[in-house]
Amino acid sequence: MGTGRRGLIAAAVTVVCAVTVLAAPGTAFADPGPAPPPGATAPGTKDLEAVRAELDRLYRAAALATDQYNAAEERARRQSAELAALARKITEGQEKLARLKERAGAAARAQYRSGGLPDEAKLVLSDDPGEFLDGTGRVIQGQRATKGLITETDRAQQDLKTYAGDASAQWEKLEENRRAKAAAQKKVEKQIAAAEKVESELEKEERERLERLEREAAQRAQTAWLDSGILEEVDGEATGDGRKAVEFATAQVGKPYAWGAEGPAAYDCSGLTSRAWASAGLAIPRTSQQQWKRLRHVEAEDMRPGDLIIYFEDASHVGMYVGDGRVVHAPRPGRTVTITGAGSMPILGVVRPDPA
Missing domain, CATH: 1.10.287 (Helix Hairpins)
Known part of the structure; x- marks a missing residue:
C-alpha cells in the first residue's frame, strides 16, 4: 500500500x-512377519x-x-x-x-x-x-x-x-x-x-501398510454406498457450465494439496471446487462450510456432474461429483488432487452451484 x-x-x-x-x-511398530492364520489379527x-x-x-x-x-x-x-x-x-x-x-x-x-x-x-x-x-x-x-x-x-x-x-x-x-x-x-x-x-516415526513398511489400510477403508465405505443402490437413481446430466467446471477440476489431478491454496500450482479442497466453478463463470463461496450453507441443497439421487458433495458432520471437506459414482477432490496434506469413490467418506449432503 x-x-x-x-x-x-x-x-x-x-x-x-x-x-x-x-x-x-513412542512405541515402534513390529514387522508384520508371516501372514497370520485365518481369523487371527496380524501383528x-x-x-x-x-x-x-x-x-x-x-x-x-x-x-x-x-x-x-x-x-x-x-x-x-x-x-x-x-x-x-x-x-x-x-x-x-x-x-x-x-x-x-x-x-x-x-x-x-x-x-x-x-x-x-x-x-x-x-x-x-x-x-x-x-x-x-x-x-x-x-x-x-x-x-x-x-x-x-x-x-x-x-x-x-x-x-x-x-x-x-x-x-x-x-x-x-x-x-x-x-x-x-x-x-x-x-x-x-x-x-x-x-x-x-x-x-x-513409522518405518517405510509401516507407512506402506498404513496407505493400504486407508485405501481399504475407503473401498469398504464406497462399496457400502454403492450397495445401497444409489447409482440406480443417479442419472442427471451435467449442464454446459457443469461440464466446464468438471473439466477444470479433473485437469488438476496430480497437483499437490496445500492448505489455503487456490491454484494454479496447488489446491485445498474448497480452493479446487471454487476455482473450478469460477472457470465456468460462476463465483461460489470459498469454504466448504459456506458452500454447504449458501448453495442450493439437492437430494443425492438427483445429483449430476458438477454438483458438490460435502463430507463429515462439520462440513470440513468437499469434492466435485464427476459421474459414475466418483468425485475429484484435494484430500489432505501429503496427497495430491485425485479421483476417488464418492462414497469413500461420510457424506453430509449435496449442493448445486449451477442455477441452470
Whole structure:
C-alpha cells in the first residue's frame, strides 16, 4: 500500500477446530512377519489402525482450521476492498467540499463588492425604482442560491463524517479478521505438524501398510454406498457450465494439496471446487462450510456432474461429483488432487452451484 493511501486511510479513521497437540506414540511398530492364520489379527494391525484413526482426526482438525483461515481471508479481502472504496469516497468528498467553500467565498466577495447595503437604503438612493426592483429579484435569487450552497456544504460535511465513521469500523473489522486468520493459521500448522510427526516415526513398511489400510477403508465405505443402490437413481446430466467446471477440476489431478491454496500450482479442497466453478463463470463461496450453507441443497439421487458433495458432520471437506459414482477432490496434506469413490467418506449432503 502506498504512503498516500495509508495516509488517506489514517486520515479517514482520525476524522471520526479447538487445537490439541498430541505427543507422537513412542512405541515402534513390529514387522508384520508371516501372514497370520485365518481369523487371527496380524501383528501391529491394531496399532496401525489406531494410527490411521489418529491421523484422520488430526487432518480433519487441520481441514476445519483451514476453513476458518479461508473464511477470515475472504472477509479480510472483502473488507480491504470496501475500505479502499470508502477512501475514494472520502477523497471525492474532500474535493467537493473544497469546491463548495470556494464558491461560498466567491459569493461573499461579490456581496462585499456590491456594498452590502440594506434594501431600504438602496431604494432611497436609487434613481430608478424599476431598476431597483430588478436588482432586488436578482438578490433574492442570490440568497436562494446561497442557502442551497450552505445546505449542500452541510450535506457534504455530513457525508464525510459518515464515510470516516464507516472507514473506522471497516478498519476494526479488517484487523479483527487478520487476527482470526493468524489464529487459524497456527491451528492448521500445529495439527499438520502433529500428524507429520506421527507419520515420520513409522518405518517405510509401516507407512506402506498404513496407505493400504486407508485405501481399504475407503473401498469398504464406497462399496457400502454403492450397495445401497444409489447409482440406480443417479442419472442427471451435467449442464454446459457443469461440464466446464468438471473439466477444470479433473485437469488438476496430480497437483499437490496445500492448505489455503487456490491454484494454479496447488489446491485445498474448497480452493479446487471454487476455482473450478469460477472457470465456468460462476463465483461460489470459498469454504466448504459456506458452500454447504449458501448453495442450493439437492437430494443425492438427483445429483449430476458438477454438483458438490460435502463430507463429515462439520462440513470440513468437499469434492466435485464427476459421474459414475466418483468425485475429484484435494484430500489432505501429503496427497495430491485425485479421483476417488464418492462414497469413500461420510457424506453430509449435496449442493448445486449451477442455477441452470
